[in-house]
Amino acid sequence: xxxxxxxxxxxxxxxxxxxxxxxxxxxxxxxxxxxxxxxxxxxxxxxxxxxxxxxxxxxxxxxxxxxxxxxxxxxxxxxxxxxxxxxxxxxxxxxxxxxxxxxxxxxxxxxxxxxxxxxxxxxxxxxxxxxxxxxxxxxxxxxxxxxxxxxxxxxxxxxxxxxxxxxxxxxxxxxxxxxxxxxxxxxxxxxxxxxxxxxxxxxxxxxxxxxxxxxxxxxxxxxxxxxxxxxxxxxxxxxxxxxxxxxxxxxxxxxxxxxxxxxxxxxxxxxxxxxxxxxxxxxxxxxxxxxxxxxxxxxxxxxxxxxx
Numbered sequence: 001x002x003x004x005x006x007x008x009x010x011x012x013x014x015x016x017x018x019x020x021x022x023x024x025x026x027x028x029x030x031x032x033x034x035x036x037x038x039x040x041x042x043x044x045x046x047x048x049x050x051x052x053x054x055x056x057x058x059x060x061x062x063x064x065x066x067x068x069x070x071x072x073x074x075x076x077x078x079x080x081x082x083x084x085x086x087x088x089x090x091x092x093x094x095x096x097x098x099x100x101x102x103x104x105x106x107x108x109x110x111x112x113x114x115x116x117x118x119x120x121x122x123x124x125x126x127x128x129x130x131x132x133x134x135x136x137x138x139x140x141x142x143x144x145x146x147x148x149x150x151x152x153x154x155x156x157x158x159x160x161x162x163x164x165x166x167x168x169x170x171x172x173x174x175x176x177x178x179x180x181x182x183x184x185x186x187x188x189x190x191x192x193x194x195x196x197x198x199x200x201x202x203x204x205x206x207x208x209x210x211x212x213x214x215x216x217x218x219x220x221x222x223x224x225x226x227x228x229x230x231x232x233x234x235x236x237x238x239x240x241x242x243x244x245x246x247x248x249x250x251x252x253x254x255x256x257x258x259x260x261x262x263x264x265x266x267x268x269x270x271x272x273x274x275x276x277x278x279x280x281x282x283x284x285x286x287x288x289x290x291x292x293x294x295x296x297x298x299x300x301x302x303x304x305x306x307x308x
Contacts, residue, residue, distance in 0.1 A: 013210035028121035030093040033061040058094040065158030130156035130193045152194030
């Protein structure tokens with residue numbers, strides 16, 4: 001089924017699918033990734049104290065997706081570093097962003113129009129990374145839908161998913177920043193892309209690959225540009241996430257089965273206390289009841305007094 005049947009759109013989709021990522025789009029990806037590392041708290045101090053640790057963190061930012069996807073597929077995690085050209089290009093961008101004289105490269109790349117272009121080009125590479133991860137998993141697990149989703153997600157958002165390990169390289173340990181506890185927008189949009197491309201590869205989604213690539217790329221580029229122009233970090237999926245959470249996972253606070261059950265087991269039914277006859281009558285005899293006879297010892301003492 002060809003959803004985008006128009007001739008111009010078809011040519012655009014096919015042209016985008018055949019667009020080479022090296023060297024321009026990969027360079028933009030490396031620059032934006034290294035800039036994201038430089039803007040982390042304490043990154044500049046690490047670059048002055050240990051350039052090797054700074055370089056290693058930069059490589060994790062640039063190639064984290066390929067490393068994580070390789071680990072999932074039981075491949076060598078150093079396989080992405082086998083491409084010497086890409087590693088040298090990423091290392092050059094790392095050096096220019098951190099150590100360029102007069103900080104010229106970072107200052108130019110931080111200008112908003114330039115950063116918009118670089119970020120848009122980086123988002124284009126996200127589509128290729130997700131699709132390549134899904135295709136890589138499909139070669140080994142043809143019907144493994146969830147494996148395809150996991151590998152595509154890891155390859156597209158691996159830099160964020162291994163952020164805790166990257167922080168350890170810089171001497172920081174913040175487990176509360178785990179992406180699985182609180183996903184950022186890139187992690188969420190990459191997961192959605194991995195699901196869509198996996199469904200398309202398994203023929204559950206009636207779209208051709210170039211059409212889906214065009215739709216997904218336009219969505220992530222336009223939305224990321226909008227977020228940068230508005231200075232907003234809110235995800236467009238927040239309303240949908242809130243509705244799904246309230247519908248499927250929210251529990252009422254007024255009743256907790258485990259707590260109430262425990263309380264019912266600890267409480268034992270108590271019998272009502274019998275009324276005290278003396279307290280009820282005030283004289284030891286219930287109200288409305290006939291006077292009881294005196295005890296025998298009292299009658300004998302009274303009769304002995306009368307005879308005396």
